[in-house]
Amino acid sequence: MILFAFFICAFFPTIQESAAELETYMANMPEALIAAFGGTGSNIASPEGYLNVEFFSMMLPMMFIIYAIGFGGGVIAGEEEAGTLDLLLANPIPRWRVLLEKFLAMVGGITILSFMSWLGLVAGIYVYNMNIGLGQLAAATFSSALLSFSFGVIALAVSCLTGRRGISMGIATALAVGTYLLYVLAQVAKSLEKYQKLSPFYYHLAPDPLANGLKLGDMAFFIGTIVVFLAISFIAFQRRDLAV
Amino acid sequence: MDIVIRTEGLTKYYGKTLGITDLNLEVKKGEVFGCLGPNGAGKTTTIRMLLDFIHPTRGKATIFGLDTHKDNVKIKRCVGYLPGELELYKNLKGGEFLRHFAYLRGGVDWKHVQELAERLDFDMSKPIRSLSSGNKHKVGLIQAFMHKPELLILDEPTVGLDPLMQQEFYQMVHEAKEQGQTLFISSHILPEVERICDRVGFIRRGKLIEVEDVSDLKKHAFRQIEIHFAGSVPKEEFENLSVVRDVMVEDSVLRFTVAGPLDAVIKAAAKFEVVNVISHEPNLEDIFLTYYGGDENAAS
Ligand SMILES: Nc1ncnc2c1ncn2[C@@H]1O[C@H](COP(=O)(O)OP(=O)(O)O)[C@@H](O)[C@H]1O
Numbered sequence: 366m367i368l369f370a371f372f373i374c375a376f377f378p379t380i381q382e383s384a385a386e387l388e389t390y391m392a393n394m395p396e397a398l399i400a401a402f403g404g405t406g407s408n409i410a411s412p413e414g415y416l417n418v419e420f421f422s423m424m425l426p427m428m429f430i431i432y433a434i435g436f437g438g439g440v441i442a443g444e445e446e447a448g449t450l451d452l453l454l455a456n457p458i459p460r461w462r463v464l465l466e467k468f469l470a471m472v473g474g475i476t477i478l479s480f481m482s483w484l485g486l487v488a489g490i491y492v493y494n495m496n497i498g499l500g501q502l503a504a505a506t507f508s509s510a511l512l513s514f515s516f517g518v519i520a521l522a523v524s525c526l527t528g529r530r531g532i533s534m535g536i537a538t539a540l541a542v543g544t545y546l547l548y549v550l551a552q553v554a555k556s557l558e559k560y561q562k563l564s565p566f567y568y569h570l571a572p573d574p575l576a577n578g579l580k581l582g583d584m585a586f587f588i589g590t591i592v593v594f595l596a597i598s599f600i601a602f603q604r605r606d607l608a609v
Numbered sequence: 610m611d612i613v614i615r616t617e618g619l620t621k622y623y624g625k626t627l628g629i630t631d632l633n634l635e636v637k638k639g640e641v642f643g644c645l646g647p648n649g650a651g652k653t654t655t656i657r658m659l660l661d662f663i664h665p666t667r668g669k670a671t672i673f674g675l676d677t678h679k680d681n682v683k684i685k686r687c688v689g690y691l692p693g694e695l696e697l698y699k700n701l702k703g704g705e706f707l708r709h710f711a712y713l714r715g716g717v718d719w720k721h722v723q724e725l726a727e728r729l730d731f732d733m734s735k736p737i738r739s740l741s742s743g744n745k746h747k748v749g750l751i752q753a754f755m756h757k758p759e760l761l762i763l764d765e766p767t768v769g770l771d772p773l774m775q776q777e778f779y780q781m782v783h784e785a786k787e788q789g790q791t792l793f794i795s796s797h798i799l800p801e802v803e804r805i806c807d808r809v810g811f812i813r814r815g816k817l818i819e820v821e822d823v824s825d826l827k828k829h830a831f832r833q834i835e836i837h838f839a840g841s842v843p844k845e846e847f848e849n850l851s852v853v854r855d856v857m858v859e860d861s862v863l864r865f866t867v868a869g870p871l872d873a874v875i876k877a878a879a880k881f882e883v884v885n886v887i888s889h890e891p892n893l894e895d896i897f898l899t900y901y902g903g904d905e906n907a908a909s
């Protein structure tokens with residue numbers, strides 16, 4: 366992850382050199398395509414613009430989302446399908462604590478992942494002389510992490526409801542792809558504009574945290590989503606019959 | 610007498626499928642209770658309700674006088690459990706798995722774990738992935754016994770154990786009983802239950818048909834017996850004995866079903882030259898049909 370983030374930065378000088386070319390290229394691209402690549406009209410030759418397009422709008426959330434959904438979907442359902450949950454819960458441990466510990470592990474995992482990614486970026490901007498604040502990087506990384514984590518917790522909730530890993534990951538992935546498309550399409554299609562706020566991506570992409578830092582409202586959306594689906598997870602897991 | 614497990618009208622439906630219905634059961638402190646029934650009878654369903662993995666459709670159960678749902682954590686402190694379908698964390702070694710479980714449970718004497726491993730001839734250093742099913746089973750048994758629980762709930766504990774280990778397991782059950790532990794064991798093998806249990810509950814198609822002391826069971830235990838004689842024997846000699854049924858003679862071989870003591874048959878047979886006696890354990894279905902014949906309502 367560190368290396369990955371670092372190498373993203375490594376391409377910046379090349380991009381910058383050919384910036385003029387790219388600009389004209391971009392100008393000719395249909396609006397929807399630009400939106401799909403996360404371009405919000407910002408300048409790709411600037412460090413912010415470059416990192417947004419290359420990293421924060423698509424690549425990083427996608428990697429985080431895959432990780433979070435894989436983790437969240439497997440938390441209870443994975444063990445249930447493997448058939449080890451009975452034995453685990455025969456220990457004098459309440460179900461909610463098993464879930465809480467797995468949730469905390471999930472938080473830990475995404476935190477570590479975010480931190481590594483941030484470290485890579487820090488190294489990258491230092492080596493390649495990109496003029497960006499560390500705080501800005503942290504804000505954009507944090508926003509990506511929260512966005513992704515929301516989908517992870519949705520996967521967790523489905524996994525607690527159904528005990529099925531495939532279904533959990535499938536539903537959460539479909540939601541991620543669907544809401545991403547919703548966001549992108551709403552960028553260009555006026556008729557969809559009013560639904561754009563339903564997409565979690567809106568709260569990550571629209572405010573451009575790399576340029577503007579974190580906004581309380583956007584974070585509240587993610588945290589709200591996480592709290593709601595976490596609550597669903599706990600209630601569902603506490604009540605449900607476990608599969609053999 | 611202290612009651613360890615009590616169920617009152619315990620019922621579980623999986624949607625429309627019956628798991629177990631109206632189970633009323635009392636397991637006394639210090640006894641070995643066998644839950645006997647063919648596959649699909651509802652043994653695992655009952656056990657998983659006792660451990661609060663699934664919730665009853667109706668009725669309730671208590672263990673140590675505590676509600677199995679509300680107080681499940683408290684109950685589990687004093688219960689050892691062996692699942693019917695045992696699965697372990699494959700990425701761990703046997704010893705690592707046991708350490709992990711000892712840690713989760715807390716207060717486990719590791720020396721006792723080592724003793725159990727030694728008894729069962731179990732090598733803790735091998736990765737679980739590479740273990741045979743018999744060896745995995747040993748891990749399951751060790752974790753069930755390791756904290757010397759007041760109550761052991763074992764779901765078909767000898768399935769997959771080789772005969773030698775089965776004997777060792779019977780010995781472990783015996784010792785557990787001597788130390789005052791209570792055991793609830795499910796099985797579909799009658800001789801096994803006869804051998805290790807004090808009382809047996811017969812379960813079939815979701816219903817508890819009968820609970821019986823094993824000592825009584827043995828009195829009217831019936832088996833199919835074959836006696837091979839040196840020469841041909843007259844059928845009449847055996848037909849009229851009160852304990853036998855289904856007498857068949859084919860030349861020098863006598864076949865019959867006997868319920869109760871064998872004495873009369875042996876004495877009758879002794880008049881002739883006996884070459885061999887073969888006893889077949891009856892299968893469960895036969896037992897149910899013979900003794901609890903009116904199973905039509907159980908089938909509905
Ligand atoms: N999770 C489940 N969903 C639906 N039916 C089940 C489930 N578990 C068990 N059953 C059904 O309940 C009945 C009792 O099963 P079980 O308790 O496993 O029997 P046993 O352990 O005595 O073999 C069977 O008919 C079985 O098919």
Ligand SMILES: [Mg+2]
Binds near residue numbers: 652653654693764
């Ligand atoms: Mg079973």
